[in-house]
Amino acid sequence: MIEKISNITEAIKKNINDNDTIFIGGFGHLIPFYLTHELIRQNKADLTICRSGADILFDQLIASKIIKKVIFGYIGNPSVGLSHSFNRAYKSDIIEVEEWTNQSMILRLHAARMGVSYLPSKILQIGDKPSNINYLKSTICPYTGDLYSAIPSLKPDVALIHAQHADKYGNIQMWGIDGDTIEGALASDKIIVSVEKIINNEKLKEHPEMTVIPAHRVTSVIELPWGAYPSYVSGYYSRDDDHYMEYDQISRDEEKLLDYLDEWVHSSKTLKEYQEMIGKERCNSLEKGQCGKK
């Protein structure tokens, strides 16, 4: 069997090109922070990033000026505030924006996953449409005459996601909150996955219903424990809510944010350095925190 285990530098270098459209997984849970930071460290250019609900990882990518376009249903720092880097970029017109809603983003990915170029939906027929999606068209049911929006498919070039487990062949196991992570991964041409732990194939097959992406769809797997920090991983560690709140303060100020990125991204060239940034004490405390089923 082909082995898919890679290292983060190679995986990102080989599989992601400037101008690619990248789906980034994680819905509160399992956000691939460390894996995605590699895009910044490698100074990729003109990327389009997409998902339904986007949080501070999107803000960091935008702040790093490697993003040409952002496609989303929500962008902010959940329950804390706004995405300040996005807002600055939006107001100064330095990024393209395509703004949908969470359901329409998920339907866009679902269409791609299902292999069709659009799906009918009742949403986005009333209310204001962001000017960026004025191109949205309608469709009509040939049986009932029902009127629908035609939600266009969105097929990313690459998905970056984080999960609990993989085997060396690239079968991915995940549990807990999914959101649109699996949908977005399966909609994408390439899938790069960081995991908390590589497990063996025999152990994986004890729970085939926990496998969410089959080996033959996966491009690369990288073992990156704590790779989802400051988001969380069910069964491993809790969410660092404080980090999100501090980020709100920091990201209001471009200077401070550059320092933050320097520490948490540029200087964290190895996973070990990232884990040291988090710190032993904080790790211990988050491991004891609420994080769901082992």
Add this chain to the structure above:
Amino acid sequence: MIEKISNITEAIKKNINDNDTIFIGGFGHLIPFYLTHELIRQNKADLTICRSGADILFDQLIASKIIKKVIFGYIGNPSVGLSHSFNRAYKSDIIEVEEWTNQSMILRLHAARMGVSYLPSKILQIGDKPSNINYLKSTICPYTGDLYSAIPSLKPDVALIHAQHADKYGNIQMWGIDGDTIEGALASDKIIVSVEKIINNEKLKEHPEMTVIPAHRVTSVIELPWGAYPSYVSGYYSRDDDHYMEYDQISRDEEKLLDYLDEWVHSSKTLKEYQEMIGKERCNSLEKGQCGKK
């Protein structure tokens, strides 16, 4: 919380009317034999039954003359042979038939589950179409001009399914092969579920990712161990392949089939009688047989 536990007589009497359209779960695995036989015992009339791949349970319902119409993608006795009762009824024109393919049946249910009246698909545009679905229409993508079949939604009145576990509030847990069981259940207005075992709510919440239908969608839950025999239940008992093979011989002959139905359906008025028909020895052997994860 509302408790959903019921007995089979009441659940079927109250919730299924003559002329209803009924989705029947089970894809090789988890076929709700005993629960569905109650339709025959209660002598319901003019039912429409539907699913993607239909096996000998459909044959038995058709033989019992309670079926007005059958909607399917496949109908037979898998790897053994034909659905003889269906074939007799088909040739003598005593049932209406609507014949699709497995994928189109699943998309019909998926459309209903998603709350839209059709979904676009590439299938059913070339090849022969059964005359019963000459009404199939096409649709065109307003962005790409791609041509699609418009697969019409199918929203059953009731779903009858079998699963491993439920709690008393009606949360349903299932693992192993699903096929279109969950899709068909969630597409339906009412959902009646037989299970191997009622478990308590605390135990169920230890594995929220195993819950496939939430309590508020479920109409009735009935504890019916061995209710999926002669199909199988992952973690409980294996498939009785011999029963399927014997059924092929029996169902070729209408007289013999009536005797079979008398024994396995009409005379099995209680679950205990059904279990006695299976027999202790056979139960023991099937429990030891291959049946997947506990």
Add this chain to the structure above:
Amino acid sequence: MTQNNYKDITINKRIAMIAASELVGYRSCFVGIGIPSDAACLAKITVEKNLNLIYESGAIGAFPHTKSYSTGSPSIAHGAEMITDSLSVFSELQAGRIEVGLLSAAQIDKYGNLNSTVIGSYDNPKVRMVGSGGAHDIACLIPNLFTLMPHEPRRFVDKVDFVTSPGSGLELDKLRSKYKLGRGPSLLITDRAKFKMSVDGWYLHSILKDFSYEDAIEGLPWNLKPPASEPIIINQDIISSLDAIN
């Protein structure tokens, strides 16, 4: 605690307690983080134990005991009866299988249109906010929609700057019927009063005990007559359980 003056209760808890009272009889509720989540939890532990809380992250039968920042937070997953994906939850929403939804926003207007996208113009805004998330989708699709707003006059406007989540009223009702959508917001709950929707927009339905008519309409830009209904008195069970929510 019955003798308590409702004015001593915090703003968020006052909204949650009125909203919880309105959830009696419902079985399934689409909730977001914040006051909506608090209100639904409060209903579930008091007056409507049959309510299933549904979050867009895919958690169903959830019951967060601690503060949640995201609909995907550990506290939402913890103790949920089912965890599925967002597609499934939004599909249930579009299929009309979720009975009631609770929404909040930065701005609300006379017809219940909600804005969580921009203050100012879309292309050149004064404030750029978080966008719809699932709010537009819920506002279009849910059969019964309650809007929850703290009584801060700047949030109440004649016309929102951007209609993220469409409202109701004569014009929109026609479109909602044409597109087979939900009937739009039927109720607006503030920390002082309850408003119901008519073809002409919100009218003041009833006022929370200990608040006056003047309190209820203070700074609101709409033309609101005194209510015909009696003051709102909250079920004692709900009042006693207010400490259980954040």
Add this chain to the structure above:
Amino acid sequence: MTQNNYKDITINKRIAMIAASELVGYRSCFVGIGIPSDAACLAKITVEKNLNLIYESGAIGAFPHTKSYSTGSPSIAHGAEMITDSLSVFSELQAGRIEVGLLSAAQIDKYGNLNSTVIGSYDNPKVRMVGSGGAHDIACLIPNLFTLMPHEPRRFVDKVDFVTSPGSGLELDKLRSKYKLGRGPSLLITDRAKFKMSVDGWYLHSILKDFSYEDAIEGLPWNLKPPASEPIIINQDIISSLDAIN
């Protein structure tokens, strides 16, 4: 075993061994029960260890060690690396994410059209069969399609009674391109020979060692010239593993 006469091998195993040889280089294969499943298993344990077997029941990375009656049988679930639902598997199929498919049927014609629905007319058939199942869907959508048929002359016809699973050839190729479908059957494998598709239908590509040209075309209704290619010799690993399949 190299000295063995291939005629001593059972019909089903001869088909499976030729088909297994053709699966080299593929990563994902949509398989049904019977010879298709046997062929894919044989390839997986010998010449193509990277092949992921995908069943319409939702089992992926499956590897049945005992006889399976249904794609949902315990033996299909047992040892699978992933169990998802049928919708997911058919979605992967429609999205062009599964590379190769194997199909069999009651009848096959010159252009690879397959029939598993009726013998005779649809509304008044001589024999009513099981219908498409997933066969139509696979034949429309899969990028590479191999058809597997025991050499029983009655199964080979000029025109099938009902096109359950559409084939290829000049007319259908145009439609396949118009609807952005898979390219249709490219290969027909019997227990005696291998046929490839051209715009004019099947041509005889090569004959299994120990069989003659006359054996290969015996009773077939098509005009088939002797093949240009050498006889088919099967990889020794495959031959040695034939006992592992049913």
